Amino acid sequence: xxxxxxxxxxxxxxxxxxxxxxxxxxxxxxxxxxxxxxxxxxxxxxxxxxxxxxxxxxxxxxxxxxxxxxxxxxxxxxxxxxxxxxxxxxxxxxxxxxxxxxxxxxxxxxxxxxxxxxxxxxxxxxxxxxxxxxxxxxxxxxxxxxxxxxxxxxxxxxxxxxxxx
Amino acid sequence: xxxxxxxxxxxxxxxxxxxxxxxxxxxxxxxxxxxxxxxxxxxxxxxxxxxxxxxxxxxxxxxxxxxxxxxxxxxxxxxxxxxxxxxxxxxxxxxxxxxxxxxxxxxxxxxxxxxxxxxxxxxxxxxxxxxxxxxxxxxxxxxxxxxxxxxxxxxxxxxxxxxxxxxxxxxxxxxxxxxxxxxxxxxxxxxxxxxxxxxxxxxxxxxxxxxxxxxxxxxxxxxxxxxxxxxxxxxxxxxxxxxxxxxxxxxxxxxxxxxxxxxxxx
Numbered sequence: 001x002x003x004x005x006x007x008x009x010x011x012x013x014x015x016x017x018x019x020x021x022x023x024x025x026x027x028x029x030x031x032x033x034x035x036x037x038x039x040x041x042x043x044x045x046x047x048x049x050x051x052x053x054x055x056x057x058x059x060x061x062x063x064x065x066x067x068x069x070x071x072x073x074x075x076x077x078x079x080x081x082x083x084x085x086x087x088x089x090x091x092x093x094x095x096x097x098x099x100x101x102x103x104x105x106x107x108x109x110x111x112x113x114x115x116x117x118x119x120x121x122x123x124x125x126x127x128x129x130x131x132x133x134x135x136x137x138x139x140x141x142x143x144x145x146x147x148x149x150x151x152x153x154x155x156x157x158x159x160x161x162x163x164x165x
Numbered sequence: 166x167x168x169x170x171x172x173x174x175x176x177x178x179x180x181x182x183x184x185x186x187x188x189x190x191x192x193x194x195x196x197x198x199x200x201x202x203x204x205x206x207x208x209x210x211x212x213x214x215x216x217x218x219x220x221x222x223x224x225x226x227x228x229x230x231x232x233x234x235x236x237x238x239x240x241x242x243x244x245x246x247x248x249x250x251x252x253x254x255x256x257x258x259x260x261x262x263x264x265x266x267x268x269x270x271x272x273x274x275x276x277x278x279x280x281x282x283x284x285x286x287x288x289x290x291x292x293x294x295x296x297x298x299x300x301x302x303x304x305x306x307x308x309x310x311x312x313x314x315x316x317x318x319x320x321x322x323x324x325x326x327x328x329x330x331x332x333x334x335x336x337x338x339x340x341x342x343x344x345x346x347x348x349x350x351x352x353x354x355x356x357x358x359x360x361x362x363x364x365x366x367x368x369x370x371x372x373x374x375x376x377x378x379x380x381x382x383x384x385x386x387x388x389x390x391x392x393x394x395x396x397x398x399x400x401x402x403x404x405x406x407x408x409x410x411x412x413x414x415x416x417x418x419x420x421x422x423x424x425x426x427x428x429x430x431x
Contacts, residue, residue, distance in 0.1 A: 054219025
C-alpha cells in the first residue's frame with residue numbers, strides 16, 4: 001500500500017486556518033500557541049500551550065485542530081496535547097498575529113509594563129495614544145477593556161503576560 | 166519503597182488542598198455573578214473566578230495523572246468529609262441565596278479574596294522550587310495569571326479602607342474581624358505537612374504565614390490599620406476533613422447537574 005509522505009510544513013499550513021474561536025482574524029499559530037509539530041508515519045502530534053489556564057476555548061481549539069488536520073487523507077491520527085511548560089507569554093504573538101488582532105479591534109499586548117505594573121497601548125482604530133483603561137478584565141481572560149478619548153470608541157487589548165511579573 | 170509511597174501520599178494531599186481551595190473559592194466567587202456592585206466589577210470578578218476554576222482544574226488534572234480519577238469526578242463526586250479546602254473559603258457570601266434574596270456582603274468578599282489571593286501567591290511562589298516537577302511547572306503559569314487577580318483585590322481592599330467613608334470602613338473592619346479567626350486554615354498543610362516540607366514540596370506553614378503577614382502589613386499600614394495580625398482555625402482544620410454545613414450545601418448545589426447523570430459526557 002502506497003502511503004503519501006506527510007511533512008510538517010503541510011501541517012503548519014493547515015494550522016494557519018485554525019483561528020482563535022473568539023478572534024477569527026488570528027490563527028493559533030500567530031497567537032504563539034503551537035509549540036511543536038511532529039509527524040510519524042500517518043500520525044501527527046501537536047503540542048500546544050494554553051494562553052490562560054481558565055480559558056474555556058481550549059477544548060474547542062483542540063477539536064478544531066483535529067478536524068483541520070484530518071482533512072488531509074494521509075493523516076490517520078491526530079494527538080493534540082496542552083503542555084504545562086513552557087508558559088505561554090504574550091510576546092509569542094507574531095507580527096501577523098498583532099495585525100490580525102487590530103483588524104478585530106483588539107490592541108496587541110504591550111511589550112513591557114511600567115515598574116508599578118501598569119501598561120499602555122494605543123487605540124487599534126485611530127492609533128491615538130489618548131486612551132483610558134476601563135477594566136483590566138474583559139470578555140475573555142486574555143483581554144482588557146479600554147476607551148479611546150480621541151475617536152470615542154471602546155476597544156479591547158490583549159493583556160501582557162510576561163515572565164517577570 | 167516505604168518512602169516512595171509516603172511521597173506519593175504527600176504529593177496527592179498537597180494537590181488536593183490546592184485544588185479544593187481554588188475550587189470552592191471559585192464557586193463562591195461565581196455566586197456573585199450578576200450581583201457585584203457594578204457591571205465592570207461583574208465582568209472582572211467573573212473573569213477571575215473562571216480563571217481560578219482553571220487553576221483548580223489543572224491541579225485535579227495532575228491528580229488524574231497520578232491515578233486519582235478524572236477532574237469532574239474529583240470536583241463533583243466527593244463528600245464534604247473528603248474535601249481538603251480551608252474552612253474560611255467555604256463560608257457563604259452572606260445570608261440568602263444567589264437565586265433569591267441574596268444579602269451578600271461585598272466587604273467580606275473583598276477581604277476574603279484579597280487575603281486568599283495573597284496567600285495563594287505566596288504558596289505558588291514557594292511551589293516554584295517544588296521537588297515534584299509537574300507542580301513546579303504549573304506554579305509558574307498560575308503565578309503569571311495570579312498577578313492580575315492580586316492587583317484587582319488589593320485595589321478594592323485599599324480603596325474601600327482608604328475611602329474615609331464611614332460605612333465602607335466599618336464594614337471592611339468587620340469583614341477583617343470575621344476572616345482572621347479562620348484564616349490560618351489556608352496555611353495549614355494538614356496531617357502530612359511535615360512530610361511535604363521534608364520532601365521539598367513546599368515551605369512549612371510558619372514560613373508561608375510569615376511571608377503572608379509581611380506582604381499584607383504594608384497594605385494595612387497604608388490604610389491606617391494597626392498591623393496586629395492574628396489568625397487562627399476557630400472552626401477547625403479543613404485539610405483534615407473538618408467542614409461546616411455551608412460546604413455541604415454548596416456541594417449539593419454545584420453537583421446537582423453532575424449527579425443527575427454521572428455517566429453523561431459534557
